[in-house]
Amino acid sequence: xxxxxxxxxxxxxxxxxxxxxxxxxxxxxxxxxxxxxxxxxxxxxxxxxxxxxxxxxxxxxxxxxxxxxxxxxxxxxxxxxxxxxxxxxxxxxxxxxxxxxxxxxxxxxxxxxxxxxxxxxxx
Numbered sequence: 001x002x003x004x005x006x007x008x009x010x011x012x013x014x015x016x017x018x019x020x021x022x023x024x025x026x027x028x029x030x031x032x033x034x035x036x037x038x039x040x041x042x043x044x045x046x047x048x049x050x051x052x053x054x055x056x057x058x059x060x061x062x063x064x065x066x067x068x069x070x071x072x073x074x075x076x077x078x079x080x081x082x083x084x085x086x087x088x089x090x091x092x093x094x095x096x097x098x099x100x101x102x103x104x105x106x107x108x109x110x111x112x113x114x115x116x117x118x119x120x121x122x123x
Contacts, residue, residue: 002026002112004096009117012086016121020081022096022114030054030074033102035110036081038092038119048094049081050105059105063089086121093118
């Protein structure tokens with residue numbers, strides 16, 4: 001049974017940091033591209049970042065470049081999203097997702113999705 005379980009969300013002040021984690025099971029994690037997406041209230045889900053299976057390639061949305069860093073630990077079947085200099089506009093439910101190839105990592109044609117973790121940036 002495939003599972004993607006996000007953790008690490010919460011309430012943080014503007015300018016603060018959070019580190020999200022996504023623990024994967026039930027599939028060959030080390031061979032899959034992993035991505036992070038987010039959905040703010042009243043908005044469509046959007047791409048945040050992606051990382052290839054061997055961590056050779058990464059991709060970021062323009063809105064998070066220089067502030068967010070995606071990484072993975074294939075030994076732990078876990079992908080991370082380090083979020084720094086957080087802004088109120090970063091408030092959203094964050095989802096991790098997995099797919100077989102790195103082609104078009106920003107599209108939403110991923111095979112597996114987690115349930116999401118809430119990130120709220122507010123003073």
